[in-house]
Amino acid sequence: MKMIIAVVQDKDSNQLSNAFIEADVRATKLSTTGGFLRSGNTTFMIGIDDERVDEVLEIIKQSSSKRGEYLVPPVNVEGQAETTYPLEIEVGGATVFILPVERFLHF
Amino acid sequence: MKMIIAVVQDKDSNQLSNAFIEADVRATKLSTTGGFLRSGNTTFMIGIDDERVDEVLEIIKQSSSKRGEYLVPPVNVEGQAETTYPLEIEVGGATVFILPVERFLHF
Amino acid sequence: MKMIIAVVQDKDSNQLSNAFIEADVRATKLSTTGGFLRSGNTTFMIGIDDERVDEVLEIIKQSSSKRGEYLVPPVNVEGQAETTYPLEIEVGGATVFILPVERFLHF
Numbered sequence A, B, C: 001m002k003m004i005i006a007v008v009q010d011k012d013s014n015q016l017s018n019a020f021i022e023a024d025v026r027a028t029k030l031s032t033t034g035g036f037l038r039s040g041n042t043t044f045m046i047g048i049d050d051e052r053v054d055e056v057l058e059i060i061k062q063s064s065s066k067r068g069e070y071l072v073p074p075v076n077v078e079g080q081a082e083t084t085y086p087l088e089i090e091v092g093g094a095t096v097f098i099l100p101v102e103r104f105l106h107f
């Protein structure tokens, strides 16, 4: 049994929640602010058997990796785009800790 | 020193808080949503000396174990109960992790 | 890599946040209530390389140690102070756990 703590961007939080549900991974969402990923983030706490750790890491990676997204350039007041090409920005990213668990119980 | 993380149903949260206070166990309540116990839950974080771990587990067990509760059958619009006997439903339940602590300090 | 969990009084939370930013320490703030320090508290979760643990502990100590503060005695309804001298009260205090981390990843 391990405890996985994953800090992801708020914008990736819903997709990750759904991916966990689909894979039957029980994740508890902690209300958090600030921190590892500068902008708004969400922290997931997951208790998982050792043999499923890689599966959980893959789910987090799929839903929250750093990636480029294209931003449509805003149109200025004169009706002309400030730039003539889409801007690529970096979004997402996950910070993940795997902690040892001495005992796991449920009542 | 261990860190005990206990996820319990919201409905058991107040009773468990009071039981911790009565036993002089310092517990910090994390704001959490979803997760291990499907419905609304509360997560407690407890730092405790090794020799008191079993005592804390017993407190959690007493306040939050899975148990049957009898639900009075609702009366329908014709004034007749849908069933003629009380329904037993399962409530409560706690998911508990015990984590090793390398150092514990207070300033 | 270690995970440091620090529970401090709400009144010390902003100063500690700023000290972490200044030292380039990524800290995630958990929404918490009650617990180790009786009055309102804030919990910080910090992932940090082993060689920076002492630095982080020093930052927490500087921003949140228990200390005496002088309280100006309130004036009563007759316009006379209840006491003729300032009262020293104890404020602050931090409870800190250092947990082992098995793996640390970011995507």
Ligand code: NI
Pocket: A106
């Ligand atoms: Ni089970």
Ligand code: NI
Pocket: B106
């Ligand atoms: Ni002490």
Ligand code: NI
Pocket: C106
């Ligand atoms: Ni990196």
